[in-house]
Amino acid sequence: MGKNLLYAQSGGVTPVINAQAYGVIETAALSQDIGKIFAARNGIMGVLDENFIDTSTIDKQVLSGLMHTPSGAFGSCRYKLQDEDEIKKVIEILQRHDIGYFFYNGGGDSQDTSNKITQISKKMGAPITCIGIPKTIDNDLPVTDNSPGFGSVAKYVAISTLEASLDVASMCASSTKVFIMEVMGRHAGWIAAASGLANPHIILFPEVAFEADKFCAKVQQTIDKHGYCVVVASEGVKDTNGKFVAKSNNKDAFGHAQLGGVAPKLASLVTERLQAKTHWAVCDYLQRAARHIASQTDVEQAYATGKAAVEFALAGKNALMTTIVRTSNNPYEWEIGSVELEKIANVEKFLPIEYISADGWGITQQCKEYLLPLISGEAYPPYKNGLPIYSVI
Amino acid sequence: MGKNLLYAQSGGVTPVINAQAYGVIETAALSQDIGKIFAARNGIMGVLDENFIDTSTIDKQVLSGLMHTPSGAFGSCRYKLQDEDEIKKVIEILQRHDIGYFFYNGGGDSQDTSNKITQISKKMGAPITCIGIPKTIDNDLPVTDNSPGFGSVAKYVAISTLEASLDVASMCASSTKVFIMEVMGRHAGWIAAASGLANPHIILFPEVAFEADKFCAKVQQTIDKHGYCVVVASEGVKDTNGKFVAKSNNKDAFGHAQLGGVAPKLASLVTERLQAKTHWAVCDYLQRAARHIASQTDVEQAYATGKAAVEFALAGKNALMTTIVRTSNNPYEWEIGSVELEKIANVEKFLPIEYISADGWGITQQCKEYLLPLISGEAYPPYKNGLPIYSVI
Numbered sequence: 001m002g003k004n005l006l007y008a009q010s011g012g013v014t015p016v017i018n019a020q021a022y023g024v025i026e027t028a029a030l031s032q033d034i035g036k037i038f039a040a041r042n043g044i045m046g047v048l049d050e051n052f053i054d055t056s057t058i059d060k061q062v063l064s065g066l067m068h069t070p071s072g073a074f075g076s077c078r079y080k081l082q083d084e085d086e087i088k089k090v091i092e093i094l095q096r097h098d099i100g101y102f103f104y105n106g107g108g109d110s111q112d113t114s115n116k117i118t119q120i121s122k123k124m125g126a127p128i129t130c131i132g133i134p135k136t137i138d139n140d141l142p143v144t145d146n147s148p149g150f151g152s153v154a155k156y157v158a159i160s161t162l163e164a165s166l167d168v169a170s171m172c173a174s175s176t177k178v179f180i181m182e183v184m185g186r187h188a189g190w191i192a193a194a195s196g197l198a199n200p201h202i203i204l205f206p207e208v209a210f211e212a213d214k215f216c217a218k219v220q221q222t223i224d225k226h227g228y229c230v231v232v233a234s235e236g237v238k239d240t241n242g243k244f245v246a247k248s249n250n251k252d253a254f255g256h257a258q259l260g261g262v263a264p265k266l267a268s269l270v271t272e273r274l275q276a277k278t279h280w281a282v283c284d285y286l287q288r289a290a291r292h293i294a295s296q297t298d299v300e301q302a303y304a305t306g307k308a309a310v311e312f313a314l315a316g317k318n319a320l321m322t323t324i325v326r327t328s329n330n331p332y333e334w335e336i337g338s339v340e341l342e343k344i345a346n347v348e349k350f351l352p353i354e355y356i357s358a359d360g361w362g363i364t365q366q367c368k369e370y371l372l373p374l375i376s377g378e379a380y381p382p383y384k385n386g387l388p389i390y391s392v393i
Numbered sequence: 394m395g396k397n398l399l400y401a402q403s404g405g406v407t408p409v410i411n412a413q414a415y416g417v418i419e420t421a422a423l424s425q426d427i428g429k430i431f432a433a434r435n436g437i438m439g440v441l442d443e444n445f446i447d448t449s450t451i452d453k454q455v456l457s458g459l460m461h462t463p464s465g466a467f468g469s470c471r472y473k474l475q476d477e478d479e480i481k482k483v484i485e486i487l488q489r490h491d492i493g494y495f496f497y498n499g500g501g502d503s504q505d506t507s508n509k510i511t512q513i514s515k516k517m518g519a520p521i522t523c524i525g526i527p528k529t530i531d532n533d534l535p536v537t538d539n540s541p542g543f544g545s546v547a548k549y550v551a552i553s554t555l556e557a558s559l560d561v562a563s564m565c566a567s568s569t570k571v572f573i574m575e576v577m578g579r580h581a582g583w584i585a586a587a588s589g590l591a592n593p594h595i596i597l598f599p600e601v602a603f604e605a606d607k608f609c610a611k612v613q614q615t616i617d618k619h620g621y622c623v624v625v626a627s628e629g630v631k632d633t634n635g636k637f638v639a640k641s642n643n644k645d646a647f648g649h650a651q652l653g654g655v656a657p658k659l660a661s662l663v664t665e666r667l668q669a670k671t672h673w674a675v676c677d678y679l680q681r682a683a684r685h686i687a688s689q690t691d692v693e694q695a696y697a698t699g700k701a702a703v704e705f706a707l708a709g710k711n712a713l714m715t716t717i718v719r720t721s722n723n724p725y726e727w728e729i730g731s732v733e734l735e736k737i738a739n740v741e742k743f744l745p746i747e748y749i750s751a752d753g754w755g756i757t758q759q760c761k762e763y764l765l766p767l768i769s770g771e772a773y774p775p776y777k778n779g780l781p782i783y784s785v786i
Contacts, residue, residue, distance in 0.1 A: 075563050166785075281678060293686065
């Protein structure tokens with residue numbers, strides 16, 4: 001038997017991060033070169049607490065249910081290792097449990113942590129193979145064509161925009177004229193852009209400075225023309241001074257500001273300035289937990305990025321993150337690639353300018369072609385008594 | 394050929410009101426006793442404007458697509474006929490178009506309008522047969538066991554609660570401790586109660602007076618015990634003085650206050666008092682437009698209430714609303730019944746006290762038994778390119 005393997009989830013969870021976990025666990029279980037397959041409870045915090053789950057003890061049906069279970073079934077965390085001392089502590093714990101393979105499933109911050117673990121463990125003379133598995137609904141990781149988690153959120157947001165638009169259209173003659181839906185995405189407009197597949201009248205991207213006067217004029221113009229106006233706003237919308245339109249005073253473990261609350265602010269603005277009846281929705285966690293309407297492409301890529309991480313490690317590779325490489329747009333084709341961890345850390349991939357329409361309120365055809373395959377296919381979970389059957393570990 | 398038929402949609406739309414329309418149109422088309430089948434554009438406003446759609450001119454595939462299209466495909470409205478003069482105007486218009494059957498698909502206010510039309514037309518010597526078709530996501534219509542539209546919203550809310558709960562549970566060790574989801578329902582707690590199928594820690598009903606101190610104590614207690622707390626709040630939550638916790642200054646055509654915004658208010662309260670990281674979502678129109686996750690029971694009952702309305706009219710009945718009668722709970726069985734329109738007008742059916750748990754924070758087993766069959770079955774719409782194919786008329 002070879003060294004043991006440790007898998008851990010990090011950062012904001014997604015509808016398909018557990019499918020990534022299953023890709024790792026199922027693939028590793030087939031190898032004679034890997035000993036026990038552990039998952040850390042609550043990400044890196046579980047490593048520090050030596051809180052490991054031996055995945056061979058999990059009921060087989062519960063384990064395979066990870067393919068269709070949203071959230072982080074092993075627990076995730078927002079915790080950044082403090083300094084080199086804490087990283088060394090992690091390495092000592094990994095060594096004590098004879099762990100030779102560490103798979104960290106997370107965003108840019110997590111890939112940075114992984115990279116430090118592999119570098120420092122090498123210096124300490126006990127190298128640990130670290131492979132990163134990309135994960136973020138925000139789709140802001142560089143190099144990879146897209147990140148698992150994003151496609152399903154994009155599908156949820158596009159469908160919700162389509163459905164709500166029909167609702168508003170059907171009642172605008174005598175009721176609500178403006179509907180504003182707030183979506184996540186932090187500094188990057190990818191999730192907001194996904195709503196463009198359902199053609200809302202206005203999309204507010206973090207990449208385009210928000211100006212109240214211009215916005216209100218555009219809303220009024222749209223009402224005059226169509227009778228109603230559907231707005232999708234990114235939580236990360238900023239004003240011309242680069243300040244978030246809505247942010248709370250809270251910061252997370254990485255020092256990122258907690259966002260949320262753009263929609264009601266915009267609704268107040270519209271009501272006051274235009275005297276138009278306005279409704280608003282804030283999707284918040286519903287969008288990133290909505291496994292019930294996950295994208296089939298996303299689920300397949302999630303599993304594949306987990307599987308490939310194990311295959312890379314077994315092939316002797318190290319300090320890489322698995323990536324998704326788009327090889328053809330029409331028909332859509334993709335394959336698994338890889339990138340050095342050090343190229344991922346602390347780089348955010350924003351919505352490119354050529355994906356935003358010239359007027360700044362929508363997306364281009366090129367953007368639609370990028371997005372469409374990512375929301376393709378419906379990967380429905382099984383149901384019992386009207387509710388999805390999700391695995392709890 | 395007999396007299397013509399007019400169908401109209403009224404009030405807030407639902408994921409299945411178009412399935413009700415299709416039940417009317419498909420059934421009426423089979424009868425030799427009915428002439429043309431019209432639908433009014435934008436409900437009663439379209440009647441006043443003589444804006445009628447001859448449904449025989451609609452493409453067959455688009456028409457049958459009504460079975461899986463949310464919103465009001467013919468347009469709905471929030472408009473109450475002003476007085477007897479306006480009702481007489483409506484009757485004259487109906488007569489001019491040789492309309493002998495009027496089917497109004499709406500809530501209590503609409504059934505009241507229907508009742509007046511049939512009474513006054515009789516006095517005017519030209520009786521028009523009026524059959525009401527129940528519709529409200531709020532489930533607050535009396536007599537009928539449940540109202541089409543509610544089951545699908547209940548399913549959306551239960552699934553969203555389940556999914557978001559998993560999300561929060563997986564990250565609470567280092568991130569969000571409290572998640573608050575706001576749902577619709579106006580004065581009645583039916584939609585909030587539906588979340589109980591997914592066991593959130595706290596449900597806030599309009600039927601239970603909100604007390605900030607008690608609420609915060611319960612939230613803290615729940616965090617201490619479980620590590621996190623999921624709250625589902627009805628938009629219609631009221632304080633001990635009977636005042637809505639969140640309402641805007643806007644009122645609709647029926648004088649009802651526009652609600653919305655409870656979740657962020659509660660989140661501020663929790664953040665201030667408990668210093669716990671809090672996230673919140675407001676479902677708003679997303680919940681009532683979410684045809685992508687409609688309940689099969691709801692879709693079937695929607696069609697049946699439309700179909701039965703035509704059958705009642707052809708059997709010479711008048712001034713009735715079709716109802717759903719539960720004949721057995723386990724196995725769930727139901728049949729179509731009827732009630733006089735005058736018994737429906739301006740009566741709201743609240744969540745019964747025996748459906749609310751003794752501590753006021755959840756639902757009873759009896760309530761679960763009432764709700765479960767209503768969210769049963771998944772009636773997925775067809776998809777193309779990752780998005781549902783919805784009919785636009």
